[in-house]
Amino acid sequence: MKTPPSPTGDAAASPSLARSRGFQRFWGARVLSSASFQMLGVAMGWHIYALTHSAFALGLVGLAQFVPMFLLTLVVGHVADRYDRRRIVAVCQAIECVAALTFAIGTFGGWLGAPLIYALAACIGAARAFESPALSSLLPGVVQRAxxxxxxxxxxxxxxxxxxxxxxxxxxxxxxxAGAAYLTCALSFAAAAALTSAIPLTTKPAARAPVTLESMFSGIAFIRSQPVILGALSLDLFAVLFGGATALLPVFARDILHAGPVALGLLRSASAVGALAGSIWLAHFPLRRRPGLAMFGGVIVFGLATVAFGLSHNFVVSLIALAVLGASDVVSVVVRLSLVQLRTPEEMLGRVSAVSSLFIGTSNQLGEFESGLTAGWWGAQRAVLIGGVATIGVALLWMKLFPGLRDTRSLEREESRETAKAA
Structure with missing residues (x-):
């Protein structure tokens, strides 16, 4: 078995990444693009709820983003494997810039209604469908595999x-x-596109493989042949599908916690504060042993934090619950992404990342629709409570269905570690 890297080795790796111009631009572009998407989420959510006063309408925004992602899954993977991933990401960010600019112009002009919000959400969903797998599969070309x-x-x-x-x-x-929020999003997307275009790669793009029916479904076939990856992706899918309360935050902020749009922004940021703390911890103390078991523990804590948020009527308690939720969620994110990137051949990383993005999109966007639908039936608090309990149940069930994931000793394949040891 390969001896785990020493702390000294980790320390050496950190400065090299910090000095890497390519990784700096990658990191900056991802921050700008993701921040713009989050700003749009707050603006669209508050805007549509102010127009309709309907939790179901909030769910439709998530559904509008999910449908193009689902329909384009097989296409975007091939595109990511056949063309320059930097160019794909930059073009998608430019499209998102145009969509945000349309939001701003429509708001300033007073003609932005619910139908147009749904249409623009679908446009952004289509762009994200191409951007996410290309961006995920771009990282192995920016840094060394180790x-x-x-x-x-x-x-x-x-x-x-x-x-x-x-x-x-x-x-x-x-x-x-609202126009100021949308205009800022447009400028941030434009800056992200410029940074992405300037990222240098350490490896050349793979040769373009011919498009066949078999190659179109090869990403799905590969994941099915890897129970550990399949278990990690499906666990993340169902956990966030049932436990995601993000779509209902406008309802909680306005009707339960009796706060305004600034408080909504803080609520949406709270889970990310916890997740940032968790990701910084994992960057310094990587999951070298039993990452699968750590993933299951993180999902269970995620479910418990969701239940706590659903029960809360206090703004501070809600912020703390969301921060714990974010910190626990980042464990599954890091494990899932590392498994996909370290166990997938470079030449099909785009197709596998596309299927992975579909799982993520399903759990996020379709999860928003599910939350809006159940909130319309039972009320926002009851919907969140049921979702949190269901998340815990999924984690316990998956521990039995995917023992390989539960017992995983390393993020890399066993044979890869043995090869590295021999070398």
Whole structure:
């Protein structure tokens, strides 16, 4: 068995990533793009709820983003494996910039209604469908393979930083005016596109493979052949699908906690504050032993924190519950991303990342629709409580269904570790 890297080795890896111009630009582009998406989420959520006063309408925004992601899954994976991933990401961020600019113009002009919000949400969902797998599969070309677990944790910290800054800034700007929030999103997307275009790669793109029916479904076939990856992806899917309360935050902020858009931004940022703390911890203390068991523990804590949030009528308690939720969620994020990147061949990483993004999109966007639907039936608090309990149940069931994930000793394949040891 390969001896785990020493702390000295980790320390050496950190400065090299910090000095890497490519990783700096990657990190910055991800922060800007993710922050813009989070700002849009706050603005769209508050805007549609102000127009409709309907929790179900909030769910429809998530559904509008999920449908194009689902329909384009097989296409986006092939695109990510056949073309320059930097260009794909930059073009998608430019499209998102145009969509945010349309939001701003429509708000300033007074003609932005619910149907157009749904249409623009679908446009953003389509762009994110291409951007997410291309961005995920871009990282192995930016850093050395040995640095991937560390870089993945730092990349997760970029996403969590964005989820702190984005919602808080989105809520603050929306308090000034919805148009100001949308215009800031457009400028941030434009800056992200510029940074992405300037990322240098350490490896050349793989040769373009011919498109066949078999290759279109090869990402799905690969995941099915890897029970550990399948278990991690499906666990994350169902946990966030049932436990995600993000779509209902406008309802909690306005009707349960009796607060305004600034408070909504803080609520959306709270989980990211916890997640950032968790990702920084994991960057310094990687999950070298029993990462699968750590993932299950994180999901169970995620469910418990969701229940606590659903029971709370106090703003501070709600913030703390969401922070714990975010810190526990980042464990499954890092484990899932590391498993995909370290156990997938480079030439099909785009297709596998596309399927992974579909799982993530399903848990996030479709989870928002599920939350809005159940809240319309039972009320927001009851929907969140049921979702939290269901998340805990899924984690316990998956421990029995996927013993390979539960007993995983390392993020890398066993044969890869033995090869590295022999070398």
């Amino acid at each position: 640095q991937l677990p560390h870089a993945t944790a730092l990349s997760a910290s970029a996403n969590q930083t964005a989820q702190i800054v984005g919602p808080a800034l989105g809520g603050l700007l929306y308090g000034v005016g």
